[in-house]
Amino acid sequence: MEIFFGQLVNADTIKFDAQESLHIVKVMRHKENDHIYAMDGSGVLFECILLTANSNNASAHILSSTPGWGTHNYDLTLAVCPTKNNERFEWLGEKATEIGLDTLAPIIGEKSERKVYKIDRMKRIVLSAAKQSLKAKIPTIEEPQSAIDFIKKAPSDALKLIAHCFEEEKISIKEALEKSPSDKIIILIGPEGDFSTREVDEALKNGFIPVHMGNSRLRTETAGLYAVFSVYNKYM
Amino acid sequence: MEIFFGQLVNADTIKFDAQESLHIVKVMRHKENDHIYAMDGSGVLFECILLTANSNNASAHILSSTPGWGTHNYDLTLAVCPTKNNERFEWLGEKATEIGLDTLAPIIGEKSERKVYKIDRMKRIVLSAAKQSLKAKIPTIEEPQSAIDFIKKAPSDALKLIAHCFEEEKISIKEALEKSPSDKIIILIGPEGDFSTREVDEALKNGFIPVHMGNSRLRTETAGLYAVFSVYNKYM
Numbered sequence: 001m002e003i004f005f006g007q008l009v010n011a012d013t014i015k016f017d018a019q020e021s022l023h024i025v026k027v028m029r030h031k032e033n034d035h036i037y038a039m040d041g042s043g044v045l046f047e048c049i050l051l052t053a054n055s056n057n058a059s060a061h062i063l064s065s066t067p068g069w070g071t072h073n074y075d076l077t078l079a080v081c082p083t084k085n086n087e088r089f090e091w092l093g094e095k096a097t098e099i100g101l102d103t104l105a106p107i108i109g110e111k112s113e114r115k116v117y118k119i120d121r122m123k124r125i126v127l128s129a130a131k132q133s134l135k136a137k138i139p140t141i142e143e144p145q146s147a148i149d150f151i152k153k154a155p156s157d158a159l160k161l162i163a164h165c166f167e168e169e170k171i172s173i174k175e176a177l178e179k180s181p182s183d184k185i186i187i188l189i190g191p192e193g194d195f196s197t198r199e200v201d202e203a204l205k206n207g208f209i210p211v212h213m214g215n216s217r218l219r220t221e222t223a224g225l226y227a228v229f230s231v232y233n234k235y236m
Numbered sequence: 237m238e239i240f241f242g243q244l245v246n247a248d249t250i251k252f253d254a255q256e257s258l259h260i261v262k263v264m265r266h267k268e269n270d271h272i273y274a275m276d277g278s279g280v281l282f283e284c285i286l287l288t289a290n291s292n293n294a295s296a297h298i299l300s301s302t303p304g305w306g307t308h309n310y311d312l313t314l315a316v317c318p319t320k321n322n323e324r325f326e327w328l329g330e331k332a333t334e335i336g337l338d339t340l341a342p343i344i345g346e347k348s349e350r351k352v353y354k355i356d357r358m359k360r361i362v363l364s365a366a367k368q369s370l371k372a373k374i375p376t377i378e379e380p381q382s383a384i385d386f387i388k389k390a391p392s393d394a395l396k397l398i399a400h401c402f403e404e405e406k407i408s409i410k411e412a413l414e415k416s417p418s419d420k421i422i423i424l425i426g427p428e429g430d431f432s433t434r435e436v437d438e439a440l441k442n443g444f445i446p447v448h449m450g451n452s453r454l455r456t457e458t459a460g461l462y463a464v465f466s467v468y469n470k471y472m
Contacts, residue, residue: 072451091327098458133453172472214472215308217369222334229465236408236450 002028003045003131004038005138006060014038014046014060021058024050036060041127043137045069070135072100075184076231077158079105079150080224081191082117092221093122096228097129097139105142107150111193117144147199150188151206158184162208163223165194173211173227177234187227192220238264239281239367240274241374242296250274250282250296257294260286272296277363279373281305306371308336311420312467313394315341315386316460317427318353328457329358332464333365333375341378343386347429353380383435386424387442394420398444399459401430409447409463413470423463428456 004024006014016024016038024030032053038046038060044067048060078101082089093104104126106117119141130138154160159182161173177185188208195203204210213226240260242250252260252274260266268289274282274296280303284296314337318325329340340362342353355377366374390396395418397409413421424444431439440446449462 070452095458095461098454099452099462132455135452174469174472214468216306216335216371216468218334219368222331225331225461226335226465226468229462230469232450232452232462233410233466233469236410 001037001134003134003136004036005127005131006038006040008040009059012062013051014040014048014062016058016060018056022055024058025053025055039069039136041130041136041138043068043071045136066136070130070133071137072232072235073183074100074231074235075102076100076228077103077105077186078189078224078228079107079186080189080220081107081109081112081147082114082144083220084113084192088219088221090122090125092224093125093139093141094129095225097126097135098133099225099228099232100135101139101228102137103140103142105150106144107147107188108144109147109191109193110196110199112191113193114191119143147188147190147195148202151199151203151208154186154206154208155184156207158182158186160186160188160203160206160208161211161227162188162195162200162203163211163213163227164190164200166200166210168210170210170212173213173230176209176211177230185231187231189220189224189227237273237370239370239372240272241363241367242274242276244276245295248298249287250276250284250298252294252296254292258291260294261289261291275305275372277366277372277374279304279307281372302372306369307373308468308471309419310336310467310471311338312336312464313339313341313422314425314460314463315343315422316425316456317343317345317348317383318350318380319456320349320428324455324457326358326361328460329361329375329377330365331461333362333371334369335461335464335468336371337375337464338373339376339378341386342380343383343424344380345383345427345429346432346435348427349429350427355379383424383431384438387435387439387444390422390442390444391420392443394418394422396422396424396439396442396444397447397463398424398431398436398439399447399449399463400426400436402436402446404446406446406448409449409466412445412447413466421467423467425456425460425463
């Protein structure tokens with residue numbers, strides 16, 4: 001099964017951009033009237049018939065829709081400081097999408113070595129991972145923002161967790177997730193050089209709960225993935 | 237903190253190979269009588285004094301030993317069919333080491349596309365990951381073997397789980413781990429094309445419990461990492 005990504009033109013029609021059209025027509029060799037599956041990233045799977053098998057501008061007629069296809073029963077925002085090595089951060093985006101993520105928020109910490117982050121490549125990576133893992137909802141990639149801004153804007157009705165390395169009393173991420181009835185979860189992971197004192201103070205003031213991730217010393221991207229796995233595990 | 241990898245010559249002395257000696261002397265610029273940390277991969281951390289700062293053949297005198305340094309309280313063997321894309325399998329080795337793994341067994345399934353696997357690179361990868369994550373025990377990388385051979389040889393006193401994609405009643409990996417009192421765990425993950433019927437039958441006959449990993453469609457390497465995370469999570 002393959003899912004193609006397009007934009008809804010109206011309730012009955014979905015159109016594909018040049019790259020996806022090429023893939024449908026030239027690579028997968030679909031002809032007019034072929035049955036195909038498509039999504040627009042919102043979580044709905046469309047069963048379609050290919051209307052125009054144009055390798056530059058294909059479109060399809062929607063036969064039926066399945067909402068919530070490949071989605072999960074939690075709402076997870078992972079806020080992570082991009083790693084120095086970009087490949088590691090992109091790997092996190094791919095894997096987190098495969099498992100089940102709603103929003104990826106790249107965060108610039110006061111001690112982040114990487115102060116600039118462009119989200120275009122990550123958008124393509126999570127789209128590709130969603131298609132590969134047959135999920136009709138594509139995670140939202142937010143524009144980069146400072147940790148302080150993210151903390152201040154975080155909604156009060158979510159379970160908000162922060163993983164920092166300060167010596168301080170913490171509960172495990174597992175326990176924090178088990179204790180909370182909230183299905184709306186925000187997890188904040190710091191940069192390689194950790195958060196600043198000001199950032200941690202601001203997070204505590206705004207209702208973030210400090211959590212640890214066990215005895216292993218995890219890299220930023222591994223900690224991020226462990227957070228996603230922990231949420232997925234709770235809802236299994 | 238940096239840990240160097242060497243071989244014990246006797247109870248008091250550890251020697252380093254040419255590559256590690258170069259790293260100690262030329263890259264880290266250690267001099268004779270410097271305090272350094274070393275390990276031989278068995279799980280013991282050695283606090284040492286550098287005896288000979290020779291960039292080809294360094295050695296150190298052991299001052300004190302800390303057994304079980306950076307280790308965990310379970311014994312996990314992950315048996316996985318190497319992925320077609322080698323980088324994905326190597327990534328799994330790195331991440332699994334970071335979290336906590338004892339043995340990685342590359343398995344050749346009857347439907348594996350990759351029938352040959354060389355373990356040299358993986359040995360270097362897990363060594364490097366162990367050093368990076370400050371673990372004094374390096375996972376053992378077994379020589380590749382067929383799934384059937386691995387299944388037949390698996391010890392009877394371990395909790396043995398198999399993740400396959402056959403439509404069959406399964407419990408979640410989380411539930412299987414929670415139910416079992418055994419700290420010796422073996423998890424078998426199939427190739428991209430799944431196990432053969434013969435392999436699954438043989439596994440069931442040998443006491444393997446079929447498990448699922450939730451609703452997400454995970455790639456082989458993601459399934460492998462989720463297995464390691466699940467065990468780590470149980471012991472948190």
